[in-house]
Amino acid sequence: MALASVAERIQISLADYLKRDRRTITPAYSLRDDLGLDSMATIELLFRIEEAFEIQIPDEDLHKLATVGDVIAYVEGKVIPAPQTSAKPATRIASTRKKSASGKKAK
Amino acid sequence: MSARVVITGLGVVSPIGIGIAEFWKAALEGRSGISAITSFADFPLETYRSRVAGQVLNFNPAQYLDATRAERVDRYAQFALVASTEAVTDAGLRMDQEHPHRVAVIVGAGMGGMVMGEREITQLYQNQRPHRVHPNFIPTITLNSASGIVAMAHGAKGPNLTISTACSSSAHAIGQGLQCIRTGQADAVIVVGADASITPLVFAGFCSLRALSTTYNDAPERASRPFDRGRDGFVMGEGAGALILESLAHAKKRKARIYAEVAGYAATSEAYHMVIPREDGAEVATTIRLAMDNAGVTPAQIDYINAHATSTPIGDAVEAKAIRQVFKSRTDRIAISATKSMVGHTLGAAGSIAGAVCALSIQSGQIHPTLNYEDPDPACALAGLTRQSQRRSIKVALLNAFGFGSNNAAVVFKRFA
Numbered sequence: 152m153a154l155a156s157v158a159e160r161i162q163i164s165l166a167d168y169l170k171r172d173r174r175t176i177t178p179a180y181s182l183r184d185d186l187g188l189d190s191m192a193t194i195e196l197l198f199r200i201e202e203a204f205e206i207q208i209p210d211e212d213l214h215k216l217a218t219v220g221d222v223i224a225y226v227e228g229k230v231i232p233a234p235q236t237s238a239k240p241a242t243r244i245a246s247t248r249k250k251s252a253s254g255k256k257a258k
Numbered sequence: 259m260s261a262r263v264v265i266t267g268l269g270v271v272s273p274i275g276i277g278i279a280e281f282w283k284a285a286l287e288g289r290s291g292i293s294a295i296t297s298f299a300d301f302p303l304e305t306y307r308s309r310v311a312g313q314v315l316n317f318n319p320a321q322y323l324d325a326t327r328a329e330r331v332d333r334y335a336q337f338a339l340v341a342s343t344e345a346v347t348d349a350g351l352r353m354d355q356e357h358p359h360r361v362a363v364i365v366g367a368g369m370g371g372m373v374m375g376e377r378e379i380t381q382l383y384q385n386q387r388p389h390r391v392h393p394n395f396i397p398t399i400t401l402n403s404a405s406g407i408v409a410m411a412h413g414a415k416g417p418n419l420t421i422s423t424a425c426s427s428s429a430h431a432i433g434q435g436l437q438c439i440r441t442g443q444a445d446a447v448i449v450v451g452a453d454a455s456i457t458p459l460v461f462a463g464f465c466s467l468r469a470l471s472t473t474y475n476d477a478p479e480r481a482s483r484p485f486d487r488g489r490d491g492f493v494m495g496e497g498a499g500a501l502i503l504e505s506l507a508h509a510k511k512r513k514a515r516i517y518a519e520v521a522g523y524a525a526t527s528e529a530y531h532m533v534i535p536r537e538d539g540a541e542v543a544t545t546i547r548l549a550m551d552n553a554g555v556t557p558a559q560i561d562y563i564n565a566h567a568t569s570t571p572i573g574d575a576v577e578a579k580a581i582r583q584v585f586k587s588r589t590d591r592i593a594i595s596a597t598k599s600m601v602g603h604t605l606g607a608a609g610s611i612a613g614a615v616c617a618l619s620i621q622s623g624q625i626h627p628t629l630n631y632e633d634p635d636p637a638c639a640l641a642g643l644t645r646q647s648q649r650r651s652i653k654v655a656l657l658n659a660f661g662f663g664s665n666n667a668a669v670v671f672k673r674f675a
Contacts, residue, residue, distance in 0.1 A: 190572075191533050194468050210307060210472045210490065 157204075157230060158223045164203060165219065168196055178220030186219075197222075204230055260440040264674055266514040267349025267502035268614045269341035271452075273312035273495055273601045277344060282618050284600075285626040286647045290479040291601045292493050297456040308470035310478035311456045312495030312602025327407075330394055332371030333454035335404040337498035337607070342408045342450050345500035350514060351446060353413045362416035362444035364435050365405035366428030368606035368661070369455040371398040376459045404452055416444045422606070425568070427451060428499065429609025429659030429667040433523030435503045436669075445508040451610030452498035464494060467533065469570060482603075483630035484567035484596035485574050485638045492568040495602025499610030501617065517617040519672040521654070522553025528664040535576045535660060542580035542666055546656065549668035555654050557585050560592055560670075562619055562655040563642075564612045567596035567628075568603045577658060578638030590641035593650045599629035609659040609667065616655040616671045623651050 155163070158178070166173035169186060182188045188196060193216070197208050200222065206229045208216075216222050268278050273291025275281035284291075291312045295303055303309050314337070319328035322340045331339065342363075346353075353361070378395045382388065397403060402420035409418045417438060421430045428451020435447035455461075464470050471491040474481035482493040509516060526548065528541040535542070550557065563581065567574055582589050597608075597615050604611060619625050625648040632645070657669040 189531065189534055191467075191531070194466075198466065210468050213468065 157227045160203065161200065161219070161223050161226060164199055165196065168199065176219060178218065178223060180219045181217055182219065182222070183217070200226060206230065261442070262506040263436050263439045263503050263520045264506050264509050265501050265517040265520060265617045266504050266509050267345040267347070267351060268517065268617060269344030269348060269500035270498065270611060270614055271314055271317070271337040271341050272497040272604070272611060273314055276314070276317065276340070278348065278614065278618070285597070285615065286624055288627040288629055288645070288647065289600060290629055291495070292478045292482055294478055295456065298458045298461070301458050306461065307465045307472045308461075308491070309475045310471065310481045310493055311461075312482070312493055312497075312604065313456055314497055330398075331403065331407050332398050333373045333496075334367060334370060334452045334498070335407050337454055337496070338365060338404040338408055338450045338452035338500070339411055341452070341498035341500035342448050343411065345502050346412055346448065349502035349504075350512070351502055356446065358413055358415035360416055360445040361412070361414040362418065362435070362438050362447040363405050363409045363414050364417070364419045364421065364431045364438065364447055364449050365402070365408060366421045366423070366431035366451040366606050366609060367401060367404055367453055368422060368424045368427050369453050369460060370401040371403055372455040372457045372460050375399045376457050404450065408448060408450055412448060414448055423665045423667070424661035424663055425566075425603065425605055425608055426659040426661030426665045426667045427606040427609060429612070429657060429669055430525055432501060432503070432520065432609060432613050432669050433525060433667060435501075436520045436523050439503060439505050446502060446504045448500065449503055449610060450498060450500045451607040453604060453606035454496040455605065456494055456496050461494060470494060471569065480630055482569050482599050483632070484565065484569045484599050484628060485578065485635055485640060485643060486631050487633040487635040489569040489571060489574060489635070492570050492598070493602035495598070495604040497601065497604045497607045497611060499607055499614045501610060501613050516674045518620040519674045520669065521555065521672040522549050522551070522670040524548035524552055524668050526666045528666065530664050532664065533662050535573060537572070537576060539576045539580035539583055542577060542658070542660065543583040545666040545668045546580065546584045546658065549656070549670050553670035553672070555670060555672070557588060559654045560585065560656050561650065561652040562616070562625060563592055563594045564616050564655065564657045565594055565596050566658040566660050568598055573660070575635070575637045577660070578640055581640070592642045593625045593648055593652070594640050594642040595625050596628045596643070597626070599631070600626070609657065612657050612659065613669065616657050620652045620655055620671060620673050623649055625650055
């Protein structure tokens, strides 16, 4: 099975969070204006994303994350430039996929 | 005509001083009580996004409380005991001469006994030895532990209440104390606000909420900067404030010294969001107007505002907007100060410490400075906010306090005449 891209995983994560079809979430969407996330909801979403990608998003970067595309680019920037041994990211993705799969089942 | 209510005693435990004299001197000098966290220095602090706080350093409970009592109460209740004892003494309130059922205790606390709470929960979950949960765990973490202990310490047998409305808890406690006397339930009320939750879990929780300042970890004294353009979140503080409220008749009868009058109060809910205030400031403005109505004063009479001013980007902007909505062109002629710039945000204690500041400002005609107001944010420029202390005759003062849970409170104080 092909590994999901960062963009796909973020879209899945958003769709899961917002309980809506991921195909309706495009990178151009503003988190606030199009997806209706207030600042607290954005923080909750980023909390999930931090966990899923094993990254930390410092407070001073929050203002950079206005659209879905911003979040994708930000996470890609954090995850991709530090290629580690291929085993670790693969496990990470596998475990996240499992988590989101079970989340879907519960719906 | 309901009873007039006056303040006859004050007490405080704060990051800039324990005791009113030390606190007020430090406040007028503009001392910062913000420092690098030492409260849980055994934790890997570098893993916390924020690492500064307004801690009450060198607080030795044994200096104020007997050992048995001290070990049975959590840090926040120790603060409450010390502050309330100072206030009762300051007021010259002799409980042996009072009808005990006519003296109430109202405590505002947002978090309560978190020191023991966190320790016991961690131990149980790690060790799974339920019989090792401390027998004093429940009486300590119950949110009214401080109000019970304060009543016992002073023998106050009137209404004994705890108000927990997060950061507005003890502003509400002052307001409910006022109501308690106005409605004839008590002659005097020991009002206290207290919190001590610079603890690993609570602090981490506020970090996760992205509510705390994170960019001044290397310059702690600069971290709390209400209304400044460089503000980036609040700095958690700890402490307690206490005020003795009395009916004027009762205070006169015992020839008590009067700091100021508590003239009015309003409590509202924005019914909007657990942690985000309404950005247009309309609800805050309404709260201020209702408190002034309740006090029978007009916007033209307010000389001083002790702002809630936590140093969060949105909170300060909303408050400034609301102040401007209410006071319009008069706004810039009102002296304003932000106590949290010195002590941080003491959560449940904040309203009572601010209440003590209002009483002291009215009595002394001095207004403490606001630290770090270096680059006024145009979104909340307030001309009455100064980095130096001000001398100003104050006839009417306003205290603002807002809390998570969509809560607002405002209290109006008057010079006693």
